[in-house]
Amino acid sequence: MTKRIFKSMLLVSMIVLFAGSGLIMGILYHYFGKQLAKELKTEAAYLAIAVEKEGMEAFDRLPPQTERVTYIDEDGTVLFDSVADEDDMDNHENRSEIQKALKTGSGTAVRKSDTLSEKTLYYAMKMADGKVLRVSSVQYNIPGLLGGMVQPILIILIFMVGLSALLAFRLSKKITEPINALDLEHPEDNQVYDELTPLLSKISRQQKSLHREIEDARKQQEEFSLITENMEEGFLVIDKHTEVLSYNSSALKLLGDSKWQGRQSILTLNRSEEFQGIVEQVLEGHHTVRMMEFPERSCQIAANPVWQGKEVTGAVIIILDVTERMRGEQLRREFTANVSHELKTPLTSISGFAEIIKDGFVKPEDTKVFASRIFKEAQRLITLVNDVIKISQLDEGEIVYQKEQVDLYQLSKEVLHRIEHSAKEKDVKLYLEGSHVQVSTVRMILDEVLFNLCENGLKYNKQGGSLTVTLKEENNKVEISVEDTGIGIPEGEQSRVFERFYRVDKSHSKAIGGTGLGLSIVKHGCMYLGAKVDVESTPGVGSKFTITM
Structure with a gap:
């Protein structure tokens, strides 16, 4: 902008400079032409007085640098000329200034002199004896005047151009300096040219509108990120070149690469042919739903193409963890x-x-x-x-009971009392350790859970063994453990003992009896109560089941 203003100002200065110079030269030319005419008239008047007093002898005392003087008879014959030989000169009767002088007493004319071959201004006046005295001087035209002033004019022009450039440069910087210093972040706070006020107001309105749109977009992005990040399902958006545009952590977790960072091809997450086939199909415009097996989990992948007109520009991929299902x-x-x-x-x-x-x-x-x-x-x-x-x-949550304050020590004592007869037949000692602990829970379900654990510990116990129920309260948690000295559970089977009808030793379990649902009822009962059940067991030593409430 500064350069444009500088060039414009310099151009205007040059135009004004040359137009002004031309105008001044024209004015001076006319001024000096009139001045020259006055001088010739004055000189002719003085010379006429001298000629009338002294006659032709007055011409002899003319100084060398005087203007051209011509003395003409009434019939046009040249009697004297200060520049040329009068005998060689033509009759001047037909000259316009001579004719005007003879008629009116004086006359002027401007023409190119036949003798001097230059543009000449003539002034003629009629004397008392009827003769005509004419004084003339060369009148220089503008090119002629400039020709004699080339060097000073060039110096002046160079100086004026330089001065114009300097002033244009400084003025352009001065003009643009407030504009360059504008605070566009706060347009309405600027104190600048009145002409810019509408522009700044418009910028301010546009900025406010833009800020609102950006804020709305940011909020929408945050909401979108919040929603996708809290999704258990994996979410991925890719472009037509398979580059990932958006994703959530669940997708990386399900695909098994939690350290992966975006703006890469989705195929770097899973290089299997099956997954590559899903990506290729969806980018060809086909809705795809397929099951895939990953290490330790089963996933259902749903891929939908994103269309723009008739062209597929990308795809949205949803990954569902259906392992539990x-x-x-x-x-x-x-x-x-x-x-x-x-x-x-x-x-x-x-x-x-x-x-x-x-x-x-x-x-x-x-x-x-x-x-x-x-x-x-x-x-x-x-x-x-x-x-x-x-x-x-328990699975369907159909059991609806009210919670009540339960003394765990008293409840455990009642459960052990119910299996006391069976324990005596098997010669198993029953122990209850801990203090009276009060909890708010569903008594009936907790009773069923404890009874199943104790009955299970008694069934799989050794002859002459023991069964111990321990109550413990610490860190706002209550633990109920049922420990036996029975046959124990192998480590590889411990994660499955809570499955329905699962039996570690099927032949031994048949001899003992039972439905195979006891520990499954324990697990689902604890889930209903919001508790957790863990098992620790060593084959041949015994098992310990712990409920944490």
């Missing part, structure tokens, strides 16, 4: 198979005994024995159905 479906299949198997055994026994009795193959004295077996199998069937119902209710 797949595992749940597997557990449900296993559960159905196990329930069917567990139900089939007592029903087969009941059906068999009933058929024998119906066909009359049982002696009257043996009827009681067969009825007892039918009753025992029916009780086993009822227990199994009740346990299945309990687990289903």
